[in-house]
Amino acid sequence: MKIQLTRAFNTIFDNKVAQQPLSAAFLTIAVFASTASQAQDLQVEIAGISSNEGKIYIQLFKGEDNFKNGVAAAASIVDAKEGQVSVNFNSLSAGEYAVRYFHDEDNDGQFDTNFLGIPTEGYGFSNNAKANFGPPNYSDIKFSVSDENTKIVNRSTVNY
Amino acid sequence: MQRRYLLKAMAAVGAGLSLPHANVFGQTAVSNTINVKHLFNQAIQKDDALIGLADVQQNYTEQSLKIDGKLPKDIHGYFYRNGPAKHERGEQRYQHLFEGDGMLQRFAIGEGKIKHIGKFVNTPKYAHEESAKRFMFDGPDTKLTVSSAVAHADTINTANTNIIPVGDDLWALWEGGSASVIDKASLSFKNFANLGENSQYGDKLKRLPFSAHPKIEANGDIWNFGYNAAGTIVLYHLSAQGKTKNVGLINTDFRAGMLHDFLITHKHILLILPSITKDASAHGMFTSIRFNKHQPMKVMVLDKNTLKLARQYELPPGFAFHFGNAWEEADGSIYFDASLYSDVKILHEMSHIMQGKHIAKPATSNTCLYHLKANGSVDYQRLKENSEFPRVSNYLTGLKNRYLYHVGNTHDGLWSDSIYRVDWHNDTVESYDYGKEYIVEEHIPIAQDNNENNGYLIGTALHVPSKRTCLNIFNVAKLSDGPITRAWLPYHLPLGFHGNYSAA
Ligand SMILES: [Fe+2]
Secondary structure, rough: EEHHHHHHHHHHHHHHHOOOOHHHHHHHHHHOOOOOOOOOOEEEEEEEEEEOEEEEEEEEOHHHHHHHOOOOOOOEEEEEOOOEEEEEEEEOOOOOEEEEEEEEOOOOOOEEEOOOOEEOEEEEEEEHHOEOOOOOOHHOEEEEOOOOOOOOEEEEEEEE | OOOOOEEEHHHHHOOOOOOOOOOOOOOOOOOOOOOHHHHHHHHHHHHHHHHOOOOOOEEEEEEEEEEOOOOOOOEEEHHHHEEEOOOEEEOEEEOOOOHHHEEEEEEEEEEEEEEEEEEEOOOOHHHHHHHHOOOOOOOOOOOOOOOEOOOOOOHHOOOOOOOOOOOOOOEEEOOOOOEEEEOOOOOOOEEEOOOOOOOOOOOOOOOOOOOOOOEEEOOOOOOEEEEEEOOOOEEEEEEEOOOEEEEEEEEOOOOOOOOOOOOOOOOOEEEEEOOEEOOOOOOOOOOOOEEOOOOOEEEEEOOOOOOEEEEEEOOOOOOOOOOOEEEEEOOEEEEEEEEOOOOOOOHHHHHHHHHOOOOOOOOOEEEEEEOOOOOOEEEEEEEEEEEEEEEEOOOHHHOOOEEEEEEEEEOOEEEEOOEEEOOOOOHHHHHHEOOOEEEEEEEEEEEOOEEEEEEEEEEEEEEEOOOEEEEEEEHHHHHHOOOOOOEEEOOOOOOOOEEEEOOO
């Protein structure tokens, strides 16, 4: 399967959620946390952050369709911190999840790209899935959350 | 077996990467199962001519050249060159000549002396891999067994193709991503140029492809294009200081993955799209490029003020990396020259030779002068001399030139061994044959007092038997007499692509 580069980059974040001002979009979807009795906590550790400037925008998706359609189950915006930040998503119901994020370095609430749609700000994915001129496959980003009551840690590094 | 020197193919060198390219998502990288390094080592044992393609381990510290002949007093400046030199790390050798990290060569000429230094461009890629002591990123053709994420083209920018003076700096150029800003005094990498900085464009030009063949007009304005394999071509009009004046985007159906050079006239930009396509079933960016003998070459003529398409021409199928110059006649017709190949075999030969493969019948190119007429028809004449690295005097860029300089092959071998001057006024060709022991690199004219009849031609050549590189200076009026200056390094330099002279 081949995807043209420009389009591929556009599909990283350029979807229903990201087309709105991101901060607003994030706030409206952050209430989706499950109320199931058996639930797990997820800790997303993001390393390699280049500076204290701006914020890190993180989205959590449940299932491939939601990921592809950009419908996030939860989201979080945290201040950037040189080195590493950790973000917790609590009480998740069992299932398949994926995380993507970007570093809004200039703090304008946008995932900035150039005229060809190539990111000009850092970005990354769960499992530290490898970018290659665009986003990795969903299969490399996804991870499972089971019914057991243990905390999951998912680590990755920002691609600048 | 007859030993071959000077790859014509090598003459074609300087073609690089049009990254970011149409990428394959979800495709498993092909690991480099053949040990290319081993194959090359075997080949070099049998053929000294390959030393120019061997890996370079370190920078060259300052070295005075031993001068034969007389150094003209009126040459006082710097001759810069660029080319790939880091071809191997550990057991890994790159499969294609265009993949290696760039190394800058500087010859400081004046006061009876010539001094050389050579320095790798310390791009982020080079810096990462230098500390890791291994290649970390897949190349356009070479896939590693273990490779790191490539966030965008500048992650793997090798800055390996050309070098031009811009303002107080130098720019080392690649074609897949940004220009690398180089400190003139130290030849150190400073940063990637962000062409929109402090302008209305902001970061919108950051990381866009910027070709290695900008054209600089006599007034200093810099014109360039950048090619993205989705078919989008970015057009740039910059000031002499490298500040963006205007930028345009043109969508084309040209998706071969590589577009290397272009031309300007005083009014127009010429994008010349060769007869190549991408084989979607093949792996590797260069490997997957195919010649299509049914596909005309296309010339898109764009207005320099609006950066919009003015008209188009179709030419017979062909392929070229390089063009010398274009100019416009009073009747609105346009002339331009190309070092024209009949197919794209040359591109693949530059991979074969890196892997130590014997090239039985090397591809050849000849100068072709096209005439694009105002009524839409096209004429052309093809010269018989072998031709690559065409150059004209800087001050005539986009204006009518009488002389075209190029290198080529007289001894019917693999490598360039001669330099040529085509005279469009008299329809004659003058040449100088270095001899088959030499591998001749790009030569550039230095016109004195903006008069192409006066001045010098300067260029390097690798003398294979003694394994030394020499710098050569010719009087343009007496080219066939041979160099008036030949200055020797005590060792050889890696074969490079393009260079430029800058007066002190
Ligand atoms: Fe070139």
